[in-house]
Amino acid sequence: MMPQITTDIACAVARLRAGELLGLPTETVYGLAADARNPAAVAQVFALKGRPASNPLIVHVTGREQVDDWAASVPEAAEKLIAAFWPGPLTLVLPAKDSVSPVITAGQASVALRAPAHPSAQAVLAAFAGALVAPSANRYMSISPTCAAHVAQQFADADLLIVDGGACQVGLESTIVSLLDDTPRLLRSGTLDPAAIEHVLGQPLARGAAGSVRVPGQHVKHYAPNTPAFSVANVPVAAQADPRCGWLLLRPRDDIAGTVHALGNEPIAYARGLYAALYALDNAGLERIYIELPPRSEAWTAVHDRLSRASQSA
Structure with missing residues (x-):
């Protein structure tokens, strides 16, 4: 077994519908994508990455039209940020609907949502007509991939199809903002200027999680090469x-x-x-x-x- 690299969107979508995983380019980093409504496929993501079950996943959607499928409520602050920054490198943490799998949320009552801007990601999402989980397409805690060859290196022994979308234009994981209460919180920094987010919100961002909210990419060792x-x-x-x-x-x-x-x-x-x-x-x-x-x-x-x-x- 070894990875295959393609630009065939129809073939990629067929893999997803069959419950298989896909290397998916986004503007931030390449993701390891699976049907977010298929528990077996989501479990494969954790297994292939070696990702602990306590680490929640981000659900990737086409845009605002899919948010209500996942979020129990969408506050005004979320509507403002979606209008300003989606599609793009911004993830919003919102109250989760009861139908959202606790495997995706790591047992939390919140769900993280993002609409990627990369044209290949949007093409796959549109053709698939559903949402995808897509954490970075690397082994847990190793360097995030920003081209198809990086993904193939990470999973050299896996039967994985990788969509080649070129080099990622952002190159760092998305900014994560929590909107679970009246105080918007910056949970993970990305390339979006916090001042721009605050301008859209009309209020300052708090920094760091309140309570026990967990989001991806917060392990003390992460994004690390094998070389010291x-x-x-x-x-x-x-x-x-x-x-x-x-x-x-x-x-x-x-x-x-x-x-x-x-x-x-x-x-x-x-x-x-x-x-x-x-x-x-x-x-x-x-x-x-x-x-x-x-x-x-x-x-x-x-x-x-x-x-x-x-x-x-x-």
Whole structure:
């Protein structure tokens, strides 16, 4: 068995209808998609990823027209954010209908919903005429995939069909906002500017979960390469001459012997290239990866969150 890569939407939808899994491109990262109304298919997602049952899944829908199938209520704040940011990299946590499987919600009374903007994802969702769970298409806690080849590498021994939608244009997982009470909460940072969300809402976002609400991507170790990775504020001089070290830097340098990937000092472009650079370094046969930390500012919050889970401080 080995993965197959295709651009055939009809073939992809046939797989989903047969209860099988699908590698699905979105604008954030590639997802491991399954029919959200098929418990056996959803269980396969957890099994193939090695994902714990306590980690809820995001349900992917075409848009506002499917929200009422999953959410018990849709507050005005949700309507505003849907109108402003869907389809796009924003996930909303809403009260779940009783019909939503507790396997998807990890036993919670809430459900996370997103309408992806990627044209291939929208084409699959429209042709399938249903909703899909689609967590990142990687083994649990490893680097999220941003192209079809990454998915094939993660599941090299699986009979998995992967829709090739090119490189992801966002490159980091979606922003997650909870609307379970009168206080909107930012539960996971993404590339959406929180100030833009607050402007649409007309009120500030609280930060962090209230109570015990669980959302994806919050494990202390996540998005991590197999090669030991270390985050550093300053490039360690002692390692610069070691060709066994790989480097993820802001700017190119000609005084380093090892493999270097420079992603620049603009947060959106950096986020787009982050996981691809980590895959390349992880596949280079290195002993260590050093990651130069970017600036500390609101615009870099999502990147710092991912780096903190993918590496350890040197």
